[in-house]
Amino acid sequence: MQTFIITDIFGVTDKLFAYRQQLERCGCRVQIIDPYQGEKxxxxxxxxxxxxxxxxxxxxxYVSQISAALADSSREKVILGFSVGAAAAYKALDKLSPGCAQEMVVRHLIGFYPGQIRHHLDINPRCPVTLVFPRNEQHFALDKVISCLTEKPRVCCIRTPFAHGFMNPLSVNYHQAAANHYFGQLSGENMRLPPQALQHILLPKQITQTL
Known part of the structure; x- marks a missing residue:
């Protein structure tokens, strides 16, 4: 299986490199896509x-860059995106021709705090999608966005008690315990689960109780 990791505006980080190694040890082929051609x-x-x-x-x-990378891969794949990378991947998947070989082998898109997705609510994903949101967003009404997305048959939304950027050590909102848990649970096999099944393993009660 091939995993695409789509970064946020900070680009590649040591945390993502460590996660890539975690997936590769499980036999996954991993490609990191970032806005800066891999330059840290x-x-x-x-x-x-x-x-x-x-x-x-x-x-x-960024959407075009991601779309080209996906179209160039015929392997079974999952996509993991963060912030603008998650929203761009969501739109990039929609640009693939319906029924094409590349689209048919996308098993799951998992996106963390994809704020820009609010501008693309007309998209109806053709593959399973899990979206992990923060507790709120500064610049828009998150409740309305989640309400719209949950009406889409292939989309599962999870709202966490954490702030936007909690997966990235470079963000002021980084939450180490939450990031370690999510990266730990997002193994190659778990990412292939249906959204409803993945939802049950992502947010443990012990993290929310420490806040």
Whole structure:
């Protein structure tokens, strides 16, 4: 199985490299897609990272980059995206021709805090999708977005008690216990589970009780 990891505006991180090694030890082929052609960045703030993302890449270019990578792979695949990477992957999948070989072997898209997805609520995914949201978002009404998405038959939404960016050590909202749990549970086999089955193993009570 091939796993695509789609990064947020910070690009590749040591945490993602460690996760890639975790998956590779289980026999997965892993490809990390980021806005900066694999070059590790040293951003001092999220604002600077956002400016660099818009300057070097931008959302639509990121969608095209992801879509091209998916179209170039005929293997069974799962996709794991973070923030803008999750939303871009959601749109990139929609750009694949319905019924094409590449689309048919996408087993699961798992996206963490995909805020930009609010601009693409007209998309009806043709593969299983699990979206893991934060407790709230600063710039839009998250309740309305989740309500719309949960009406789609292949989409499962999970709302966590954590803040946007909790999976990334470079984010001010990083939550180490939550990140370690999610990365630990997202093994190659678990990511192939149907969204409803995956939902039951992702957020343990012991993490929420420590907040």
């Amino acid at each position: 960045q040293e951003f001092t703030s999220e604002q600077i990272a956002y400016q660099r993302f818009n300057l070097d890449c931008g959302f639509e270019a």
